[in-house]
Amino acid sequence: MPENQQDPRDSFEERLTTALRDTGDGFTADRAALVAGGQSRGRRARLRRRAGVLGGVAGIALVGVGGALLLPGGDGSVEEARTPAAAPAPSATPRPVPSYSGDDLLKELKGLLPDGRFSGEGARGTGPGLPPNAHLVYDDGDGPAAIGIGFDRVEPGSPEVRELTRCPDETLVAYDACSTSRLPDGSLLMLYQGYEYPDRRVDTKWWSAQLVTARGQHITLSEWNAAAEKDAPVSREDPPLTPAQLTEVVTAGVWRDVVDAIPENPKGLATASVDEAPPAVSGERIGALLTRLLPEDVEVVTEGGQEEEYAYAVVDDGEGRSLVQINVQPGMTDGLYGSAETLDDGTLVSTEQMPGEKGGAGVVMWTVDTLRPAPASLRVVVSAFNSGAQDRPATREAPALTLAELREIALSPEWDTLAAG
Template structure:
């Protein structure tokens, strides 16, 4: 079971980044817009501290992309000479009084976890095996390079624990939003034993800047354990030439891999996840439905809404005024006074009521050819921040559909400064 150094190097530092692609792709001025999960309790704190222009809206793209996207799971930990493919979900912020129950089964070594992955693969050659056991962090994982004669391909799996009734599980099982993420197919199902499954055929990068495909399966069992598997059509998920047309395992085989009983002893060695804390309700009037309703009411009559989505503190719509699709997105964030100084400097416009306004015009950030982003960013004297952005495309990762966004800078500023966001 020894692999070549080439195989190991292909993974080293690679799978550690594998499923963080959504977070790393949403950036502005060099800062990440989304640094991982979309659990409501955490993202509220992130929105305050990261202080990005459109981070909360960008977080919609991460919904349903599994622990690998939301916890940076494919990294850390060493088994056979390389970073482990995945880890248990990171410890949730449940407070000092919350405890987890110990695992009820014997601990497994990295070699034993890797052997389970190998056992589930079809006929072929394996190399570059690495992983980690159940005894400590980052948790049980296995990764390797598989070749069925059609080309070498990276495959990895991790086993972890999650509150099966929590927001984290719900969001990781949901399919992503095609407005933000390109994928070929995604499906959800509930199995006979009560486990829930998501299988997606997507790409290494949402904008498909390279031809590497990424297929992913995420299982949550009824008793709160997860199996998270990924495969690529290249021997490493990044910085490796595509070696085959498709990843080696079919959707059916990928489903069979994560639902196999061989993972039950691995699950039994892990502690149960603590129940997720009940998230605080959003500030009055700042839930997704309310934001969407207000945003639509403030759009010019020429901007016909073709699609949209909202969540706690943010929303987006795609509009078309007859000249092409245009994405418009908004954050409504109360209590942001602590970042006012870094976001609204001496050059900010100050309105008669004390509201500060800054505007930005520049290129899009997700690789879409010719895409531009126009933004009006505002903060009121009570710390309520409203940020509105518009693009000259219906999605940032697709090419421009028009010369400029459907909304002018004046219209964006008018929306952001509207009294409706303060409940007026």
């Protein structure tokens, strides 16, 4: 949803993906900082009008040192394990946390990589401001490759942790391999092998490792089989580091010290509080209601979504598969983008028909965007596509749902009841 006037077509997953990948065009310093996962604290826009990549629910919740560690059971259930916190000695002096300059980060990164040549280096240390990061071009003799690493803190046990460490839904994005594992120390590690462009219009491969510790230390390591993530020719068949090597580099103990050295938020600085925002709506409940509101002449082929605020269904009315997705968020006070109709009760409604933006040949997207008036300020956005996935070719001439049917779904009073709990 729009916050700070972001483009409503930029989905949360896509912005997350950009944050992980945009060591960007020549690796300029500011864009490289996005590798650190510079996600804002508190409530965040999660519109998925361009169904995203790399985000989701990990199936594991981390609740701080000394808290409960929720582990997924073999049957998909959640088991709880307790990890006792070691109480510091009464007279113990806190260990001073060192700071790290950009040069320090580059030195550590290069020391962890196999022998090779380095160029295109840049980094930001742990001082105030944007999160620390380091990036370089590495050549082991088989061709230059961009590598970037970034650092951030996330709230243990938050949806963000689960979104960062769950493999993307294959209905929404195609990739070669992805796995999530729990390390002996309770950290979550996701290894991803995919492509810079999910539709593979360019064969630039993007491989990454996401590590989130039980304390919320977040390290992201990314690599490409080109000297830059975009606008550089493919220089080798695969990125240089294997998944095992990605794991070795991203789990190095020094990186946790780097995260610890990131300055805390200065006292008195106003920040948005999660507690101040309305509670998020369960993605599972959204999906169930979406399925119930679909026209009777469509069959649900598959369905899924996120832990909160987003769900999708792939439907077929006998003429081919069609992706339908929905985002439901209360407390959204910004207006809609572009022209909007105002209903008698103050609800804003806008519609849009546009080409799909994930590169699938012939894909179109039809959207109805609605915003209820305060105090609920509930935003419901429903989109349908003429394909079962945005990054794959169209399977039909038009989406399975008409704009009128999308409008009826978006304006259903059942969303108000669902959001109210």
